[in-house]
Amino acid sequence: MIHTDILIIGAGPCGLFTVFEAGLLKMKCHIIDALPQVGGQLSEIYPKKPIYDIPGFPSILAGDLVDNLMKQIEPFHPTFTLGERAESIEKTGDKEYTLTTNKGTVIKAPVIAIAGGLGSFEPRKPPIPNLSNYEDNGVDYMVREPEKYRGKKILIAGGGDSALDWTIELVGIAAEITLIHRRNSFRGALDSVDKVMALAQAGKINLITEAQAVGVVGDDTLTEVVIKQKDGESNIAVDYFIPLFGLTPKLGPIADWGLTIHRSAVEVNTDDYSTNVPGIYAIGDINTYKGKLKLILCGFHEGTMMVQSAFKYIYPDQKLSFKYTTVTGIAGLES
Amino acid sequence: MSKDIIKIKLTDREGEVHELEAPTDMNLNLMEVFKSYELPVEGTCGGMALCASCHCYVNSDHELRAASDEEEDMLDQAFYVEDNSRLSCQIRVTEDIDEISVTLAPVS
Numbered sequence: 001m002i003h004t005d006i007l008i009i010g011a012g013p014c015g016l017f018t019v020f021e022a023g024l025l026k027m028k029c030h031i032i033d034a035l036p037q038v039g040g041q042l043s044e045i046y047p048k049k050p051i052y053d054i055p056g057f058p059s060i061l062a063g064d065l066v067d068n069l070m071k072q073i074e075p076f077h078p079t080f081t082l083g084e085r086a087e088s089i090e091k092t093g094d095k096e097y098t099l100t101t102n103k104g105t106v107i108k109a110p111v112i113a114i115a116g117g118l119g120s121f122e123p124r125k126p127p128i129p130n131l132s133n134y135e136d137n138g139v140d141y142m143v144r145e146p147e148k149y150r151g152k153k154i155l156i157a158g159g160g161d162s163a164l165d166w167t168i169e170l171v172g173i174a175a176e177i178t179l180i181h182r183r184n185s186f187r188g189a190l191d192s193v194d195k196v197m198a199l200a201q202a203g204k205i206n207l208i209t210e211a212q213a214v215g216v217v218g219d220d221t222l223t224e225v226v227i228k229q230k231d232g233e234s235n236i237a238v239d240y241f242i243p244l245f246g247l248t249p250k251l252g253p254i255a256d257w258g259l260t261i262h263r264s265a266v267e268v269n270t271d272d273y274s275t276n277v278p279g280i281y282a283i284g285d286i287n288t289y290k291g292k293l294k295l296i297l298c299g300f301h302e303g304t305m306m307v308q309s310a311f312k313y314i315y316p317d318q319k320l321s322f323k324y325t326t327v328t329g330i331a332g333l334e335s
Numbered sequence: 336m337s338k339d340i341i342k343i344k345l346t347d348r349e350g351e352v353h354e355l356e357a358p359t360d361m362n363l364n365l366m367e368v369f370k371s372y373e374l375p376v377e378g379t380c381g382g383m384a385l386c387a388s389c390h391c392y393v394n395s396d397h398e399l400r401a402a403s404d405e406e407e408d409m410l411d412q413a414f415y416v417e418d419n420s421r422l423s424c425q426i427r428v429t430e431d432i433d434e435i436s437v438t439l440a441p442v443s
Binding site: 045046049118124159160182183185187212245246249294 | 404
């Protein structure tokens with residue numbers, strides 16, 4: 001069981017900087033994120049892209065901004081639950097929420113700050129009829145344990161690094177590997193592409209390009225995948241079908257928490273970025289209000305305003321006097 | 336004389352046709368135009384060709400700049416991809432695409 005003052009959902013730039021502003025007010029933060037690393041979109045989608053509108057940085061790579069934020073919040077010792085998705089919340093006391101992740105981690109806090117960006121990143125699932133019937137029964141959207149596929153017939157679909165890397169990795173483990181891809185060329189690292197081509201030439205894998213998986217066949221478990229090529233459809237016998245098409249953000253369970261949601265964004269009061277549920281705030285790309293701009297710098301502002309309100313909510317009887325870091329350093333309230 | 340405002344025909348996912356207009360002097364792309372009309376295009380990555388949420392089909396035979404490797408890479412991660420698939424964020428609003436006709440791809 002984890003106890004904290006502010007439970008932040010989402011380890012993107014906005015969630016991370018909120019730790020700093022909360023720390024100045026002597027409030028502790030715990031951050032959860034569905035991705036295994038911090039940084040949100042900046043780490044997952046565009047780590048090597050320069051950002052030009054962070055005040056004070058004429059240009060900074062997204063990945064470097066995340067590194068800097070982690071360094072900036074280090075003095076406040078935030079704790080993290082990564083690779084787990086916020087699943088459900090329950091009000092378990094006057095000022096206490098209990099949040100449970102999809103892996104069963106339980107966190108208690110008086111205040112929840114949703115800094116979920118576009119939602120949690122989940123595998124892209126191909127639009128194949130009945131595909132969901134075979135999830136965990138022959139269809140896997142990620143490879144967790146390669147040994148699972150020992151001696152099995154598998155079909156991997158996709159053209160990126162994960163499709164190529166797992167194809168290479170599973171040679172010698174799986175009995176039969178088929179890799180199918182929409183185009184003739186692959187977008188993965190050149191080295192991986194060469195390896196896959198060599199494996200195909202050596203007959204160690206079955207490489208089918210200009211093809212897409214369009215159907216699944218089976219009873220209780222998956223038995224065949226239907227693939228479509230220019231000259232028609234054919235069936236391939238498989239034990240496992242592994243579509244690897246990257247990750248895409250989905251709002252996910254947050255939609256069921258009783259918050260007012262408009263177009264996949266949480267409506268907030270711009271006085272303090274509070275939602276319609278007391279003690280729950282929404283900051284950054286996930287919120288919406290009149291004039292909303294989805295900018296990192298706006299998210300920083302929202303997190304800053306929000307922690308002031310959270311302080312008053314948690315400690316209604318305490319006086320909060322505003323301090324500049326130039327006067328008190330990061331000791332904030334203490335001095 | 337160069338054209339300052341071009342016309343765009345967009346068919347949405349319900350088959351409804353929208354006649355749009357867009358200025359050529361604002362460095363816009365099609366995804367941004369669709370969003371400005373509040374049409375249901377996500378444009379999650381903001382136009383970096385790093386998601387596929389603005390996937391569309393180009394119906395007219397306008398000669399467009401060929402898709403970059405980055406755009407093709409993202410289309411690899413999209414579904415319902417056809418020969419005329421493009422990411423609308425990678426199509427610049429210039430007079431060359433006046434009267435272009437595009438259809439939004441299904442959400443994947």
